[in-house]
Amino acid sequence: MLESAEPFVKAVRNVQPRFNARRITALASPSASPNLANITNGKEPSLPMKARSIALLAAGLAGGVALALSVNNLTGSGTLSAQEAATLARAAGGEAERAVPQSAAQVNLSFAPVARQVQPAVVNIFTARVVRQRQQMGGFFAMFDSQPRVENSLGSGVIVDAGGLVITNNHVVQGADQILVALADRREYPAKLLFAEPRLDLALLKIEPQGATLPVAKLGDSDRAQVGDLVLAIGNPFGVGQTVTQGIVSATARTGIGVSDSQFFIQTDAAINQGNSGGALAAMNGDVIGINSVILSGGRDGGNIGLGFAIPSNMVKTFLRGASSGRFVTAWIGVEGEPLTTDAAAKAGLDRPTGMLVTGVSPGSPAAAAGLKLGDIIYAIDGKDVIDPSNLRYRIATQPVGDNVTLTILRAGAASNLQLKLMAPPESPARQLTQMPNGNILAGVSIANLSPALAQELGAGLPERGVVVVQVPPQAPAARTGFPRPGDIVESVNGNRVASVTDVRDAISTSPNRTLFGLNRGGQRVECLFQAPSSFGCRPAA
Template identity: 50%
Template structure:
């Protein structure tokens, strides 16, 4: 299976990709090559002459805006004096007293692709292309090279915005398409630098839309294409036949690390959100907050609710101060669409909210007791209420060494965790601390101590500071775990 950085095993079989170049011929109908009546609709080739048409015009139009990205990362590693010193037989006698080799610095090089979206040198690429890089270089299609700096990044959607300084020159750009207008079967081109061979173009179709089970980022909602995408294509362009950016090529499904015709791209409508100066705060992207969570509608759930088909999100919890509450949405409702776009599952719900700007009014289509209703609410930024009050727990008690904080919508969004936005979360566990030794983990949510509900950091400190035995309940993922600890 391929992962973000190549073949890694059986979990997701997803290999991060980069863009491509093979000048392709095929069944495409380019504007200007057909009568005006045919240019406004999608049609299949009708003759041998139409099949012989070339992609060259759209390639000439779009490739100057696709760039190569080279990064350098300096890492320090320690060389052992002898392989024998790593042998467990010798270490059982000498342990940490064995001599160590000298620490040396090594430079890791990697490459990817990017897309110029503004003429002043604003470039979008994948976050994983530039992650932890000490130096970033951008090479234009005319081979000019520039140093780049990171303006903002969003690891949760695997996107980053770079800036190069080309002086007063207006660089070529790609306009953003409305990715919601794509249809399965549309022709697309993938442009990038696979395996470092140079700028390459490959051709394919949109194989699927709204892929939400890819397991690539926190916001799973991808365009799938069979256009060949390989390592080095990450951050490159998926282009429509009218020369617009449909998405940023991000990953492949592969058992060998190479393309087998299943590639994934982040939709242009998500790319648009990282470009918004209004959404960027301290170099990070702040997304709109909905305030409701739920589960997919299974066939069994659909039958019990009298729904015609299993689609939508069955709402389980609504934050009382959220836009969802303002819209009148409540537990038991099924959200089926936002602004007219279908919402088949919770991943799609999160994507639709994430691509809407803060301050916009969203319209929700809801099924309630088998009847459709429409409601609306103004989206807001997730509030940090209550304040997190991060505190290191101390003393003779089982959670000593854990850093806890009050959950809030802002902290839940920052951490990218599912579930409720209220309670007390374990932000960090110090190594070799009592909390680490007894098995507490980062991300656990403290529920009760000695049958007392824990709603705040103040509650936690007070409850843990009393007595010499503690019955503690925590929520870990979908499970609630309870154990009893005694002071020794």
């Protein structure tokens, strides 16, 4: 921890970040500063990712109000027709049916009332982390070993409770020794990290208002968002100060953007840049429906290109439930599946490949108790369409453990409903975390027995049974070959199926110098032959 907050606070007040508007910078990433008394924002490295860059942001937004509309009748009459007045009244309510504007008066709306109501609950977040670089030389230069270097970053957050709870992204505050929260009215508070969940990229901070009144944002129902809805993004892009941008909901169920296999995102074209991470996406009734987290940009020089992604507010609510108990656990029903193919959909009598084909049901699970079987097609949960396995995981993850849900399935061409009670994932069998001993190619590698609890802990997409690679230290022989990697499933050793850590250990011990592994990485099966001292090769499994 930093010894004193004062140098940090003074430096934060004087931050004048420099940036090139054409270059992606990660303001949530650390930048070097020469000493504790001079914390400034240096240039940040670009974040290329092959043909596109995935940039973690930093922003802020909040809200919890009804939209007020500023209307000017462009016809000059100064009055509205009864139809126009009714349409605008429905829009102001925020809960009514969407309608196509019928006149210029209905189009000439102002977002100022929403912005004024939301902005006070948006905060800027400044962090500092002290690192020490060890000198490689001894003697005289060794005395400089203790010279600290400070890395600092900035982001955004949303106040969600009058007691001082602030939601932000985990990557904004990860590894920080000191956190400062600055409100829009220039009040500043030191903050402490209460809870974080890297899998969701969410973190919960606490500030002490000391009796002062704090503005609070209302978390809305992100499931109500529809493609085409107007939204506002409020944050601190590039550290220039609180900024409001406007756009629409571009998509409501984005997955597979390279950040988290278990995540669903709301996509928007509202301008979101570095510095917006941890901020919010607000609906036109002032509710926060998402926490801005990710942007995609087209290459090294790409700025905002209208591809921003926010974590849905319903997932944020699930995170807050976990924070209140000190442990984040999502509900479990004990079913594995794969996306429905066009051929499988046609055979089932469906006109489109929407749904999840059940490929596994865990014994003793809620799915098993409800009568779900292999080959069933799940195409709705609580009346909401299931597009694919990721969609089902999200729908279940946003429900509290203990709730009842209804799955709509198709079996042998007939539709039916199954009632399930959600439960926490069990840790059975015991994980038996084991570091493999010296004398074989897996020396130093840690493996464990998979269970529903461990599969959820390590990330979505893993099976709930088998043996998983948990850790590969840099010095391990396997690290030089790239196989196995954390998350790989060990399915066989020397042609024999393995189901437990004990099976793997025993199989390797019989031929430590020449071992053939059957590995499963994200659904792709390969066979890898390791032969002492350094021979290695892989091929697709037959």
